[in-house]
Amino acid sequence: MQELEWYTDGWQWHGLQWGNGSHMLICFHGFGEDASRFQVLEQAWGRDFTIIAIDLPFHGGTRQTIASEALPRLVDWQELMQQIMHQFHQQQCYLMGYSLGGRVCLQLTQQMPQHIRSLILLAPDGLHHNFWFYFLTRTYIGKKLFRWHVDHPKLFFTITTYLEKIKLLSPSLKKFLEVQMNTREKRMLVLQSWNSLRAFVPDLAVIKENISQYAISCYLFFGKYDRVIQSKHGKRFCSDLPKAHMCIMDCGHQLLTEETAWFIKQQIDQPS
Numbered sequence: 001m002q003e004l005e006w007y008t009d010g011w012q013w014h015g016l017q018w019g020n021g022s023h024m025l026i027c028f029h030g031f032g033e034d035a036s037r038f039q040v041l042e043q044a045w046g047r048d049f050t051i052i053a054i055d056l057p058f059h060g061g062t063r064q065t066i067a068s069e070a071l072p073r074l075v076d077w078q079e080l081m082q083q084i085m086h087q088f089h090q091q092q093c094y095l096m097g098y099s100l101g102g103r104v105c106l107q108l109t110q111q112m113p114q115h116i117r118s119l120i121l122l123a124p125d126g127l128h129h130n131f132w133f134y135f136l137t138r139t140y141i142g143k144k145l146f147r148w149h150v151d152h153p154k155l156f157f158t159i160t161t162y163l164e165k166i167k168l169l170s171p172s173l174k175k176f177l178e179v180q181m182n183t184r185e186k187r188m189l190v191l192q193s194w195n196s197l198r199a200f201v202p203d204l205a206v207i208k209e210n211i212s213q214y215a216i217s218c219y220l221f222f223g224k225y226d227r228v229i230q231s232k233h234g235k236r237f238c239s240d241l242p243k244a245h246m247c248i249m250d251c252g253h254q255l256l257t258e259e260t261a262w263f264i265k266q267q268i269d270q271p272s
Helices: 035-045 074-087 100-111 131-138 140-151 154-165 171-180 184-196 204-213 231-238 258-267
Strands: 002-008 011-018 023-028 049-054 093-098 116-122 217-223 245-249
Touching (some): 002 074, 023 035, 023 074, 074 093, 093 100, 100 116, 100 204, 131 140, 140 184, 154 171, 245 258
Parallel strands (some): 023 049, 023 093, 116 217, 217 245
Antiparallel strands (some): 002 011, 011 049
């Protein structure tokens, strides 16, 4: 494993590298994780791929380099990708995103499809309109409410309890949400993470058009027992993409293990 760093306007990006294959796989992790999440890929993927995993903003070692509230812009993400591909002398890459990282991959496929050879989404966020993401990150009232919630979480827990009671929220999803919000530090991370991606509202129609136009191979994986990201969104996305592949795995939201890394690689077209 090797640590890597890149710089864009006001941001220092941290990443990890495994493998030394001739093809490049760039990975983005889920909320509350870091780049080390993808270490499980090394054994299965490392011979064919150079694996680069990047810490999302406010995760791992990715941080602001100046005292500012400025968030990464779409152009910063594009510059980051270009720096990585230039560093490793690549024109295209395989792109993998897990959970929140899936939203990043979808947006990058929208913005710079000419550099994407294959899109691999694992229980991805971003495949449907998320009212709460939009409301809490892009409206004045929502942003104020989001900040207030960091120090006043009681209302959130009251609402989740009520939604569970009237069967609008499953017990497992309620537990997941509460675990993500049970300390001020975690609530602040949610606020920072969502805000850092508030410009990431993937236009699925454009993304599908790009996938077809640039012949991007597309693979989606979901957990059969996942209560966080449901496979129905993937089915809808793939419905008019005849060459897209979708697989339901016998697991929950945690799709990434050494065992599943081998399985996922077997489903991907082998590099030519």
